[in-house]
Amino acid sequence: MTTQLALDFPSAPPRYRRADFIAAGAAASALAAADGFAASSEPALAICGPAGAGKTHLAHILAEALGRPVVALADAVGRPFAPGARLIADDADRGADPGEFLALVEAVRERGGRLVLAGRGDPRDWAGGLRDLETRLAAMARIVMPEPDEALLRAVMLKAFEDRQLRVSPGVVDYAAPRLPRTYAAARAFVEAAEEELKAAGRPINLGLARRAIARLF
Incomplete structure (x- = not known):
């Protein structure tokens, strides 16, 4: 079984290039x-x-x-x-x-x-x-700049997982987006909770981990 480790490397500095701006919604x-x-x-x-x-x-x-x-x-x-x-x-x-x-x-x-x-x-x-x-x-x-609509919420979560170099199973973001409040804070909290679940389980973030992450938050 393939495992994924969430290593405690220092966070990468923010990237403020135009190409990194999430132009959705x-x-x-x-x-x-x-x-x-x-x-x-x-x-x-x-x-x-x-x-x-x-x-x-x-x-x-x-x-x-x-x-x-x-x-x-x-x-x-x-x-x-x-x-x-x-x-x-x-x-x-x-x-x-x-x-x-x-x-x-x-x-x-x-x-x-x-x-x-x-x-x-x-x-x-x-x-x-x-x-x-x-x-x-x-x-x-x-x-x-208002709180995100669902399309932007999805894009924000995908970018946050990418920035943390975390793989997510197909459908994780699709599952989470309609179940989260449409706020940037909720998107960040979900990604952080999913990363904590990954550390505990030692495997890629799948729907099961996503469900547990949402249950922890809400």
Whole structure:
């Protein structure tokens, strides 16, 4: 009988190439919207949605298109903004100083720059209670990355198994997808639970292991 070992190697760093973006379901529309922004003269864009939705990945795709690196917003605020500069900032929800954040947004507008922000939740909540900043963020073009539909949920699980170098029997993802909540968190939890079942059983992830993984979670 063929066995499969789940070895505790360090996780591979995330791959943010365009080719690695899961362009299925709603994510395909988000990618098309990002391409549209890159080709436009729109000054500012907010990418928002739940954890694991691909916001950071999409920001990196835009960074490549705009010729700039992705930085954490907290590292960008409070610094000079050159005329015409382009800034792609992640973790916009992570509590940057509201006054400095507002100054950055204003500098982009006044100096003809371009700004891409990525973060969890509603962009208005990134303002830390500062009304003027909330108004500016609400006025930005926006890409909302919702929780996945079933097609995207399947693709996310397949990619997660692939990233862990785990083989899955045919039908495992087809079995799991309609039985899981349609959230990125549920997809991650299922893959992690299936990997734990694999470690215990020492064989490829089949329907039996998938059933046990779902039973553990729900």
